[in-house]
Amino acid sequence: MLIVHEREIAALMTRDAAFSAVEKVFAAMADAKAYNFPVVREAIGHEDALYGFKGGFDRAGLTLGLKAGGYWPHNLEKRGEINHQSTVFLFDPDTGKAKAMVGGNLLTALRTAAASSVSIRHLARDDAKVLGMIGAGHQATFQLRAALEQRAFEKVIGWNLHPEMLPNLEKVAQEAGVPFEAVELPGMTEADVIITITSAFSPSLMAEHVSPGTHIACMGTDTKGKQEVEAALLSRATVFTDEVAQSVSIGEAQHAVAEGALKAEDIAQLGAVINGSHPGRQSAEEITLFDGTGVGLQDLAVAAAVVDLAVEKGVATEVDF
Incomplete structure (x- = not known):
C-alpha cells in the first residue's frame, strides 16, 4: 500500500x-x-x-x-x-x-475550489467582470484563487459575518492584481459571479441580492440543516449540482425542495453540461446556480x-x- x-x-x-x-x-x-x-x-x-x-x-x-x-x-x-x-x-x-x-x-480544499471553478467555466457569462465572495475562512481563499483563473475578473467584492476576516480575501485578490472591496450584502447585486463558502445554518444571500445573469456557486452546504442562500433564489435560478440525490437531501436545494419551490427533476447535473447533453446557460439574463454538495x-x-x-x-x- x-x-x-x-x-x-x-x-x-x-x-x-x-x-x-x-x-x-x-x-x-x-x-x-x-x-x-x-x-x-x-x-x-x-x-x-x-x-x-x-x-x-x-x-x-x-x-x-x-x-x-x-x-x-x-x-x-x-x-x-x-x-x-x-x-x-x-x-x-x-x-x-x-x-x-x-x-x-x-x-x-482544492477539490471544493475546483468544483466551483468548473461551474464558473461552464455556466458563468463570458463577460463576467465582478466576483463576489460570501465567506472569508480557510476554504474561501482556495475558492477565490481558483475562480480568478476562470474569467477576466476586474474586481472582487466580499462579505463575511465576521468582517475582520475579510483581509484573507483582500490578500489573495491583491496577489492576483485585482482590486478588492468589502461590501454589505445588498452590494452583491454588482457581482456577475458569487461564491458562497460558509458553514451557516441560516441564509445570508437573498434573492434580492442577486442580479439577472449572475452565476452563483453555493459551496458550503453539505449537511442537513445548513443553508447559505434563500430558498426563493433557487426558484429564480436554473439549478445545477454535482449529484441530485445529495443536493435535495444535504445540499442547498434541500430547503427549496422542502418548501415546494423546487423539484428534484428541475435540477440538472453539471456533468451533463460538461459532456454536452445539457445546453447550460441559455441567455445573458438567466441566473444559474451550482449546488456544490461535495461528492466522494x-x-x-x-x-x-x-x-x-x-x-x-x-x-x-x-x-x-
Whole structure:
C-alpha cells in the first residue's frame, strides 16, 4: 500500500490538475460511468464535531475508495489545526486490496475550489467582470484563487459575518492584481459571479441580492440543516449540482425542495453540461446556480491523481499492509 503524506500534497497537486480531475469525474457521473455511495455524516457528541464517510466507484477511471473525516470547529482556536480534517483511502477495484492512503485536508480544499471553478467555466457569462465572495475562512481563499483563473475578473467584492476576516480575501485578490472591496450584502447585486463558502445554518444571500445573469456557486452546504442562500433564489435560478440525490437531501436545494419551490427533476447535473447533453446557460439574463454538495468521487479523483504524481516523483511511501 502507498502512503502520500499531507505534507507532500502542496508540491504535487496543482489547481489545473484538480480542475481536470473534477471535471472528468463530473462528466463520468452524468454518463452513468461513476456513482457515489450513500453518505454517512454524524454529529459525534464530542468537540461539536461532524464526522462521516464519502465514497464511490468511478468505472471510467477505475477508482474505488472513500474519504473519512469531517469538521472539528474548535481545532483552530484550541490546537492551531485547521477545522476540516480528512483522509482518503483508495482500493484496487479488481481485488479489493488497499491501494493507497492519502492526506485529505489540502485535497478537500482544492477539490471544493475546483468544483466551483468548473461551474464558473461552464455556466458563468463570458463577460463576467465582478466576483463576489460570501465567506472569508480557510476554504474561501482556495475558492477565490481558483475562480480568478476562470474569467477576466476586474474586481472582487466580499462579505463575511465576521468582517475582520475579510483581509484573507483582500490578500489573495491583491496577489492576483485585482482590486478588492468589502461590501454589505445588498452590494452583491454588482457581482456577475458569487461564491458562497460558509458553514451557516441560516441564509445570508437573498434573492434580492442577486442580479439577472449572475452565476452563483453555493459551496458550503453539505449537511442537513445548513443553508447559505434563500430558498426563493433557487426558484429564480436554473439549478445545477454535482449529484441530485445529495443536493435535495444535504445540499442547498434541500430547503427549496422542502418548501415546494423546487423539484428534484428541475435540477440538472453539471456533468451533463460538461459532456454536452445539457445546453447550460441559455441567455445573458438567466441566473444559474451550482449546488456544490461535495461528492466522494471528487475526493477519489484528486487523490488518485496525486498518488500517480507521488509515485512519479518518488515521494510515495510504500508499506507492507
